[in-house]
Amino acid sequence: MEARAYLALATMGEGRYGTELIIREIIARQPHHPGAHHYRIHNWDYHEPEQALASCRVYTEQVPGIGHAQHMPGHIYSIVGMWDEAAISMDAATRVEKRYMQDTLTFTFDNWNYGHNRAYLSYIQEQLGMVGAALAGARQLVDAPLDPQRNSDSLYTTHSQGIRGVARGLLKFRRWDELLKTGTIPWRDILEDKMNKAYVESRAWFGKGDLSQAQKCMEVHAKLQKDAEANASLKAIHALQLLELKARLALARGDTLIGLGLLADAAEKQFTMQREYADPPIYPEVLYTTLGETYLDRKSPLLAEQAFNRTLALVKNDLFALSGLVRTYAALGETAKAADAMGRLLFVARNADAGLHPIELARATGITAEPRETTPAPQRNYAKTTLENYGPGKWEPYPAPALEVSDGTGKPVKLADYLGKNVILVFYLGAECPHCMEQLQSLAAKKKQWEKLDTVVLAVSSAKVDPEAAAIKDLDGVAVRLLNDTDHANARRFRSYDDFEEIELHSTTLIDKQGRAYWARFGGDPFTDLTFLEKQLKRMNERVAPPAALVSKTGSE
Numbered sequence: 001m002e003a004r005a006y007l008a009l010a011t012m013g014e015g016r017y018g019t020e021l022i023i024r025e026i027i028a029r030q031p032h033h034p035g036a037h038h039y040r041i042h043n044w045d046y047h048e049p050e051q052a053l054a055s056c057r058v059y060t061e062q063v064p065g066i067g068h069a070q071h072m073p074g075h076i077y078s079i080v081g082m083w084d085e086a087a088i089s090m091d092a093a094t095r096v097e098k099r100y101m102q103d104t105l106t107f108t109f110d111n112w113n114y115g116h117n118r119a120y121l122s123y124i125q126e127q128l129g130m131v132g133a134a135l136a137g138a139r140q141l142v143d144a145p146l147d148p149q150r151n152s153d154s155l156y157t158t159h160s161q162g163i164r165g166v167a168r169g170l171l172k173f174r175r176w177d178e179l180l181k182t183g184t185i186p187w188r189d190i191l192e193d194k195m196n197k198a199y200v201e202s203r204a205w206f207g208k209g210d211l212s213q214a215q216k217c218m219e220v221h222a223k224l225q226k227d228a229e230a231n232a233s234l235k236a237i238h239a240l241q242l243l244e245l246k247a248r249l250a251l252a253r254g255d256t257l258i259g260l261g262l263l264a265d266a267a268e269k270q271f272t273m274q275r276e277y278a279d280p281p282i283y284p285e286v287l288y289t290t291l292g293e294t295y296l297d298r299k300s301p302l303l304a305e306q307a308f309n310r311t312l313a314l315v316k317n318d319l320f321a322l323s324g325l326v327r328t329y330a331a332l333g334e335t336a337k338a339a340d341a342m343g344r345l346l347f348v349a350r351n352a353d354a355g356l357h358p359i360e361l362a363r364a365t366g367i368t369a370e371p372r373e374t375t376p377a378p379q380r381n382y383a384k385t386t387l388e389n390y391g392p393g394k395w396e397p398y399p400a401p402a403l404e405v406s407d408g409t410g411k412p413v414k415l416a417d418y419l420g421k422n423v424i425l426v427f428y429l430g431a432e433c434p435h436c437m438e439q440l441q442s443l444a445a446k447k448k449q450w451e452k453l454d455t456v457v458l459a460v461s462s463a464k465v466d467p468e469a470a471a472i473k474d475l476d477g478v479a480v481r482l483l484n485d486t487d488h489a490n491a492r493r494f495r496s497y498d499d500f501e502e503i504e505l506h507s508t509t510l511i512d513k514q515g516r517a518y519w520a521r522f523g524g525d526p527f528t529d530l531t532f533l534e535k536q537l538k539r540m541n542e543r544v545a546p547p548a549a550l551v552s553k554t555g556s557e
């Protein structure tokens with residue numbers, strides 16, 4: 001059976017039907033074989049996904065502590081339009097990853113799976129009309145700890161996915177003023193953010209009816225074309241954004257035929273892009289829905305029907321397309337079809353935020369229906385499903401491991417001694433390591449900056465600390481306190497000892513005023529980007545600052 005499982009792994013996605021037969025042989029003898037169910041899900045992902053439904057629940061139940069096992073069924077559920085089940089999968093996966101990170105002192109920038117799961121969950125919550133939850137989750141990715149090397153301009157870093165998720169949610173649900181407000185989205189000085197900022201702000205000005213401002217943003221977007229064409233990851237996205245914006249501009253100017261032609265072209269290009277990759281979709285909206293809305297606005301419901309159904313061929317049970325179909329069939333006088341679309345819409349949106357625009361538009365037609373499920377298998381209700389057993393629902397800094405060290409006199413030192421202060425905790429290799437001493441001297445030189453940020457610096461090594469030199473000092477006193485970890489017990493708890501190689505490791509950990517680990521770097525070299533540490537300490541302080549509304553004018557409360 002294991003040989004068959006390896007063969008299924010090697011052939012999945014290629015000879016799909018042959019692989020399925022191998023998997024069926026395994027499951028006939030071992031009905032709960034996790035590998036067989038796992039490979040079946042991958043085998044049918046994006047290709048006849050209904051074939052994998054029988055394995056989705058079995059797989060998640062067999063390995064509840066594996067994030068990927070919770071995540072992969074979400075792919076299948078999303079593609080077949082089972083949005084409640086998709087949300088349960090991705091939410092569980094996100095929670096498992098958060099628990100894993102807490103248990104292993106791993107941070108968001110070092111766990112691609114966490115960012116991917118959380119970004120996918122926000123997209124699914126949008127499909128369910130749970131806008132508040134979707135945006136809150138995307139902001140968790142934006143607010144997560146950063147890293148100087150591991151928050152690059154890649155499309156798939158945690159921070160990038162968070163920025164894109166916030167922009168997408170605000171755009172899809174027409175929150176134009178929030179999109180345009182400075183500071184809502186922490187845009188970076190990189191190509192991806194420059195073009196996306198220009199694109200979403202153009203869209204916002206179009207939405208507000210300000211053609212002049214929309215054109216100004218379009219000009220900024222167009223100037224990025226040369227740079228985008230030289231970037232393999234962004235070339236197609238920028239070209240599609242540009243085509244869509246040109247279509248919207250033509251329509252806004254009254255050039256209806258030109259605008260519709262451009263929009264139809266953009267919709268088909270976006271359809272192809274999303275058909276090839278939707279993990280989640282890189283483009284914020286299905287443009288066939290936009291085309292359908294445009295046809296409806298211009299009193300062409302027959303063409304609108306075709307466009308909305310084209311969306312539903314791409315995204316099953318899409319909330320926006322179903323809303324469009326209700327209005328389309330109502331305009332055509334086809335009450336039975338309108339009621340069918342309304343029933344499907346109300347089922348998808350049964351946990352949606354109150355007053356959601358697409359739902360209110362559908363209700364304004366006067367069409368009524370009972371919620372009706374039209375998925376290939378029954379679903380649980382996401383909002384009523386308990387998921388706490390998988391892990392925490394929100395990322396928070398982790399309770400720091402115990403620190404039980406001593407100073408040069410043998411006096412015990414613990415993190416609890418520093419509650420109310422931030423701590424820069426450094427594990428170093430001893431005075432014999434010149435790089436370590438250079439790091440500590442650099443930290444000592446910024447003593448005044450650390451004090452302004454309510455921060456102390458503790459440095460721990462296995463070397464015995466000389467009572468006469470138990471600190472690195474400046475003219476004003478202790479700048480870095482040197483501490484002893486005789487048996488590497490503390491180093492192990494802080495991922496600063498390699499048990500396999502039996503060697504000490506460098507590490508730098510930021511611990512907040514509540515004794516929680518907020519950020520860390522472990523490895524073969526000391527961390528010396530002190531400007532970065534200063535920025536992160538400021539972010540840490542902002543996390544624990546009381547809301548402005550709760551602070552009196554005198555600042556005494």
